[in-house]
Amino acid sequence: xAKSKQVESPKARTASFLVRFWREETANGExxxxxxxxxxxxxxxxxxxxxxxxxxxxxRYLRRELEQEDAAAETGKSARAG
Numbered sequence: 001x002a003k004s005k006q007v008e009s010p011k012a013r014t015a016s017f018l019v020r021f022w023r024e025e026t027a028n029g030e031x032x033x034x035x036x037x038x039x040x041x042x043x044x045x046x047x048x049x050x051x052x053x054x055x056x057x058x059x060r061y062l063r064r065e066l067e068q069e070d071a072a073a074e075t076g077k078s079a080r081a082g
Contacts (some may be wrong), residue, residue: 015062
């Protein structure tokens with residue numbers, strides 16, 4: 001029987017977000033869109049006033065998480081080498 005290659009779990013590299021938007025009225029009666037983006041893994045929230053920038057905010061979360069994973073991997077390599 002052939003050995004199966006160990007595959008990284010998709011959950012380990014998955015990011016899930018909750019996005020909510022609602023309308024609020026300002027003091028002068030204008031209607032504005034408000035919302036927030038929540039990273040479901042970390043619980044971190046960021047409030048959003050422009051839905052067009054939502055993609056950029058998600059990319060910032062993802063880049064930061066990748067940088068943290070890379071730093072943790074480097075730390076682990078250093079610990080094993082030392």
